[in-house]
Amino acid sequence: MRIALAVLRRDRRSQVATVLVALGVMIAVSLVLWLVAAPNGLQARADRTAWRDVVGQSDKGAISVAMNRDSYDGKLIERFDVARNEQGGIKVAAGITKFPEAGEVLLSPALADLVRTTPAEKLGNRFPGRLIGELGPEALKFPGELVAIIGHDKVENGFPAPGLEGGSGSYRDDYHGMLYLLTRVGLVVLVVPCLVLVASAARLTAAKRERRLAALRLAGASPRQVVIMTAVETAIGAVAGSVLGVVLAQPFSHITAKVPWEGGTWYPGDFVPAPAVVAAVAVLAPVLVITAAIMGLRRVVNRPLSAEEKRKVRSWRLLTIAGAMGVFFLGILYAQEAGGDSQFTVVLLGLGAVAFALVLAGPVLTAWVGRFFVGRWRTPSTLLAGRRLSGDPVAAFRGSAGVVIAVFTGSMALTMLPGLESQVPYRDGTWNENAIVAEQVTHDVTPLRLATSAPIVTMLEGKVSTGDKSDDGSYVIVGRCADVAELLTGLTCRPGPAVYASAPLQGDVFESMGPHDSVTAKLPAQYETRPFEGTSRVQVVVDADLLPTMAGKVSMVGVPTTPENRDAVHTALIGTLPGVRLVDGELRELWGSTLMDDLQRATVIGLSIAAVLGGIGAAVSAAGSVIDRRRTFGALIAAGTPIRVLGHALRREVMLPVFAVTLAACGAGIVVGLGLLTLARGLVGHGEMPITPWVVAPVGVGLVVALVAALACGPVLRGISPRDYAAE
């Protein structure tokens, strides 16, 4: 123990290694804490917004609530129209000052600001009433969220709820499931390069230490003493790194809180992991590192005079890739059947298996590349690199493991992202782009007519059937064709009442649909059917004149807008028809692009960190491999080998396996990405699988990272003096 400390005090290389071990452990610990904390962040959000999940808990309730998503200027607004059904106190969640009575409004601070700075007819009129307070952060999903709670006498489309208070929230919806999946994938992707970094740092001293310990053993030190010495040396770095990592996780979580997700950033406290988790990670990390160091020493300790061993890798390692792929796809199959939480776990296990298999198989590919070049070298640098790769593929590959994993994930992400893009909610094209349509209208539309001068188109939904109970009928919209044509895509009217459909209607019984009580009427015996191709949702339009008894009945209101009056019309619709669901193209696109932005941002951040970490790990490992062979290189330089040639050989040595294995990793990434996409498609139900040439971009990035890492050999190599052959 004292010897270890003395060595540490004097030997610069041991110091460097200790610092690097500390650095690796530090980064690993704070990354793990961060990623472990992500579900906490989601939970915190879910807890704060639990009051929004009260609907559906009972058939009768003290209040009625209509929840809708609205948007203004590209920002999402969460809107709650509420009305009380009975007298007495109503429970509200923390952050909600009081239950808003009719004519009272609660806004989130950000929305209140926005309302203050925007003309009322564009935004403020959407929230008719007196502002009685602002929502506290305890009731908001993220800082700056736009939320409104509007009190009414009666909410037309309201659902009963006991109050504005929920239990503890659950975040397991699709969107959050995505983040959950991302953080778990991230855990694998980021921790592997950290491990490589720690392992390479530990190896920096290992070769030297092995020799020193062998000498100590010969001098009569007991295996126990030797092991204790190693443990102490590694422990200093590992424990220091772990402590630093925990300390660093704090400011780190504040940076993370600035990364937007699902429309907003986080509160700083969101990313704080549970103390027990912190303690576990902080203790486990150094224990693992020290255990690894001791295990690595067992060889030396047990055989003091161990000769250089030839490390053979067997080709069966390649089979593990096939095996892992099999596991992965079985997982996908299972996940498609099972659903729920176990779905993610199974897929993640498969993913981990593939990543692990890549790392296992890497040396085999490395050895193959080496053998290929040994067969056809022309220059000494190719010979040196080739022999090194085939001679000790495990050591040659070790450093690039992080880069390989990053490339694997990168290609996976690039395969998935465009595919996911085609899956996120999109405009279905039923309505013209300039149309805003309010669905589920039971309201009196007179206030709307007063509030806006824009033309208002009223429509009634229903179905036409033979009247038989077994006949589902066809969904139709009743309205004045000329007006409806302003909203609906692909509808061309001609004078005179008619039915617009692609085929004649079966039956003549019309039954209205929508939130109000249904009424029936009969179509005339004779009418004209004119061609209408139909859109995805609306196949048939019935001229209002054919059903005169339905006049005045409304279940949908649409307004064709101009860019100038769009916000005002939107505001008028929302303000005068509280609780309606608006179909406005902007809203849907907004939702979809938020998800894509989030995914892209998370991927880019994760992969950048992975690439940098992988690069550092590869650089340390490359430098370590030079230091390990310092005497050989010293002898070569003494015998007149130009440093240039050695540098060249070393660069090849680092680059060639990275190139070969990243190509394989890229292939695996594409296959796995397609698999995950299949799973996602199963969840969403649509989407294509476009593969762009970009999926091979990670290979390029991986090579650049490897090249930079290889350049780290340069200074180390120049630091070697020809007299080093005699060192130690």
Added chain:
Amino acid sequence: MNSVLAARGLVKTYGEVHALAGVDIDIKAGDVLAVVGPSGSGKTTLLHVLSGILRADGGEVFLDGRAIGELNETGRSALRRTAFGFVFQSGMLVAELTAEENAALPMLLAGGSREESLGAARLWLTRLGLQGMEKRRPGELSGGQAQRVAIARALAHRPRVIFADEPTGALDTRTGQEMMTALLQAAEETNAAVVIVTHDKAIADRALRVVEIQDGRIAAGVSA
């Protein structure tokens, strides 16, 4: 006959320590010079300065009458791989390369083609009694065999001078003598001069000349 390698007034200091304090030496083609002396007397330093691994602080080394002190590191490096050959204490072979590749390495580095270099290497390995072991790695050779590969490596590119720093240090007496025999024979065939640093009296006795170093000076130059 003119000296292949000559040194005049070589001085090398490490801070306070005068590793070399004015050494004159002349080495002719085919010469076999043993450098002996107590530990720390400056033998290795002399070898390094003579071979251009180290630059002298004073004095000059001449190869074929040309001062090598004027060359930069690239030039001296080129000199080392063309004009000189080295045999180190424990072989210092490249662990990943086979015996023949190790032996061919200096020729390859000097720009020799694959066939030519490997051919010469194989020839020398055979002469040194290593036929059949060309494809072995250093780890699969005995200490004496590895040292003979090192001799093949030092000779394959037909250098003018071979430097050997305690080449028998890691070998037992008999193997050491065998190695010496091989080295001297091989050097004779190429007419290369040999400078060999050794602690071993029996090894030094096989040299044509023995130079004894003490505190960085030549204490006695004994010609055989």
